[in-house]
Amino acid sequence: MALAPFNLLIGPNGSGKTSLIEAVLRLCALARLPLGSPPANGARRADGPEIEFHFTAPYDGLEATLRCVSENVCDLLQVVPRPGGGGADDWAGLRARLLRVRSYLLDHYAITAPAALANGTELAGNGGNLAAVLAARARAQPEAFAQFRAEVTRVLPEYDDLRFAERPDGTVELLVRLADGGEIVAAENLSQGTLYTLAMLALAFDPAPPPVVCIEEIDRGIHPRLLREVRDAFYRLSHPQATGLTRTPVQVIATTQSPYLLDLFRDHPEEVIIAEKHGRAATFSKLSDRADLAQLLTEGSLGDMWFAGILGGVPEEK
């Protein structure tokens, strides 16, 4: 599966969407350790599963393979050069980028929790630490924070400012100001969808984002009319040049169960990956590989086609 700069994974529950993300995370976790060697007896499982990772330039001269060494242990990571590519002698450089790959499954309780100011460097995988990250950004990178605040108040016009309440114990709490009346509201009193939106915008406006962002259920709690804003926020990461930014693109791997979000990828079917479950096996295919896609698009929306079962990626029924 050749992943694009932005990838939207759709498919039924248990079809392997999260497994694809976990495969990337497994690579990154094993990259922290010294590279593996095959067992001394040379007996890696010939019939065991393997995951082969290729990379884009400047590391297209490297190939990483994840293999099993026994029935239950699959932690053998080997990296070999690929002919013709660059960076074949720079595993250290690739490894440094892999160590910065991040995955998110947002949780509104974690997002609202007061965070230690001293930890304000990075959003946690569940969205925790948001207040500390934003407070630190407001102090150290006021221009980046101003852009983030402007986007928040545009997407969520019921609010007109973000504030922080620092506590004696060294933690900080996120507050928002209501545009109508100026009342200050604690983050814990915001709706789940609002909190997820805040966290996703914080990611999208991170001035130093991770090289790869994996995020699950990007539609969760979001009104269908705001899904365009969610898509655009992640496009800001994956296609920075489209918003006038010059930084390196971030690869985004996102999952969704929303037909409304899928509708927004009519012009970019190459960004949609359909996961399907056949018994115990999961398969992945690109929407753009369908030969009849152009015809399908004249007859209905992608979301409707998906729900109808025409695109695949629907639950099995017995």
Next chain:
Amino acid sequence: MKLAILSESPADEAAIAVLASAVLGGPFERVQPALRARGWPNVAQVLPAVIRHLHFNTRADALIVVVDSDDSPVHTARHDAPGYFHPLCRLCRLRAIFRQTVKNLPPARGREGVLRGAGVAVPAIEAWLLCGRDPAVTEAAWQDGQTAGHMPYTRAELKWRTYGTDRPSLPHETRYAVEAAKRHSRDPRRLENDFPGFAALAHDIRSWVKPMAGV
């Protein structure tokens, strides 16, 4: 005057509002909340319900609906012949839906019914926005391409030419759309000439002036 606009995005709605105001010759009040559809055929699916909602539940005088033609047949003068209906032409479909929906509605809220403003952007609203800036982009050019089996441009190319990217953010898209619409609003005749799908909308809007005059 109170108008409703059924569109695919806030950017489209903003541009259509500017164009409608130019043809109408003045500002108008918009029905809130704004109406949205998820492209064709969703527009055709929700339009009857939208018309009935506006008729009974709002004080809307008229509904403007603009859709992209995509790859569907372009509306021609032949389609305007009495009794003619092209089943794949989106303007014919929109007009038929209006006609069938309103014909049995009783008067409500002090007016006979919601007036129709229907237009089709060929092949997409970006073509309207480029009109006058890119002489190669016209409805006739697209129609010739359909006939020849070789399209003069793609919808993705139109996006690039209009926004400088095929992934514009909503504010970026809205800003460019409104700027282009304001350019046309000074004199919409070029847009009407190059895009009969807009001329159809303009004709509908001008037809309201007479019915509205007595209100």
